[in-house]
Each structure stands twice: as C-alpha cells, then as structure tokens.
Amino acid sequence: METSRNSTNSSLFQWLGLIEDSGQPSSSTHPQVVTLLASVLEKMIRKNEKPFHSRHNKDEDISMFHGSRAPSMTIHRYTERLHRYARCSPACFVAAFAYILRYLERPVATSINRRLTSLNVHRLLITSLLVAAKFLERKCYNNAYYAKIGGVSTEEMNRLERTFLFDLDFRLNITREMFEKHCLMLQRETVPCDSRKFRTVLGEIACGCQAI
Numbered sequence: 001m002e003t004s005r006n007s008t009n010s011s012l013f014q015w016l017g018l019i020e021d022s023g024q025p026s027s028s029t030h031p032q033v034v035t036l037l038a039s040v041l042e043k044m045i046r047k048n049e050k051p052f053h054s055r056h057n058k059d060e061d062i063s064m065f066h067g068s069r070a071p072s073m074t075i076h077r078y079t080e081r082l083h084r085y086a087r088c089s090p091a092c093f094v095a096a097f098a099y100i101l102r103y104l105e106r107p108v109a110t111s112i113n114r115r116l117t118s119l120n121v122h123r124l125l126i127t128s129l130l131v132a133a134k135f136l137e138r139k140c141y142n143n144a145y146y147a148k149i150g151g152v153s154t155e156e157m158n159r160l161e162r163t164f165l166f167d168l169d170f171r172l173n174i175t176r177e178m179f180e181k182h183c184l185m186l187q188r189e190t191v192p193c194d195s196r197k198f199r200t201v202l203g204e205i206a207c208g209c210q211a212i
Helices: 002-016 032-048 075-086 091-105 121-136 143-150 154-167 176-190 196-210
Strands: none
Touching: 002 032, 002 176, 032 075, 032 091, 032 121, 032 176, 075 091, 075 121, 075 143, 091 121, 091 154, 091 176, 121 143, 121 154, 143 154
C-alpha cells in the first residue's frame, strides 16, 4: 500500500514539475505547478471580489500587503515572472501556496476578515515565496533581489517579510502530508468545473479565506 502511494505521489510530483526528468531536455516553459498556482489564486480573487462580497469591504483586514490599487500585471504573469527570476525550486511555490492559506486562515484580534484580493495577492505571493525559498533552499537570493523582481522597495520587502512571519507565528514547517495535500489541491485545478470534487476543493479554499 505504501509503495503504491509513493508511486502515485511520485507521478503527481513529476507532473507538477517538482521532480526533474533527466531524460527530457531542459525547457524554458514554466512547470505545471506555477501555472496552477496562478489559476487557483485568480479564482480565489474572483470569488472574493464578487459584488456580494464587495459590500462587506468595510469588514476586511486592510494590511500592509494591500496596495491602493491593483497592479497592472496579472497574477499569472507575475507568478511566471517570479519563477523566471527567483530561480527557486518548484517546491517553493507549493510551500508559498500553503503559507498564503495559513496566513488567510489565521484569526486576527478583531472580527475583520482576511481575504485574498487583487490589492494584496501580489505582495502576499512575493513574500510567501521569499519565506519559502529561505526555509527550503540551501541557497537563495537576498531580500533586495526579491524586492527588485517583485516590484517593491527593499525596505518594504523587509517589512512585508517581518509582518508575514509574525502573522504566521513563525510556523513554517510543512509536513509531508501537508505538502501532498496542497499538491492535490493544485492538481484538482485541472478537473472540469462541473466536477463536484473540484467545486468542493475550491469551496474549502474560498470559505477558509472568508471565514476568518
């Protein structure tokens, strides 16, 4: 049973681009995990910015991750840019996804909500990826470099990282089971929209972001 599970996970990891295939030539295309992460984040944003939810903006947690307006670069292009220049392993994008959900699910001191929107997704993504790279990689670029590719100043990058770590209570460890769970959540992004399982997974993500 364990061997079968390992084989399944290995196939999933390889499909997501987490395991390099030495038999295949290197490609300039982005691994599947990068595309799927951007797609999931975009769906979360669209759900949270529907007219019904926009009426509750006064109850939203306006943090330092929020900008005064949404960046012109889409989250898909932004995610691809981070992959191209950060040069961290694809596994960091899975960890960044887990950190973002962990951030959104953490209760705040008041009754305000934490939601992923077009105003905060870019800063949350660059910050979570920076934290993931520092935690998982043996070598990674410094904050000044991440600030440059992320479109923020070095001072802001430092503040974002510090705030993010404290908001997570420095809980950066990701177990094997948790990593596999988030890989499956990304994989299900490819399931047709009329699939009940697909809607359930996205519903869990969205509800977790709104119920905080």
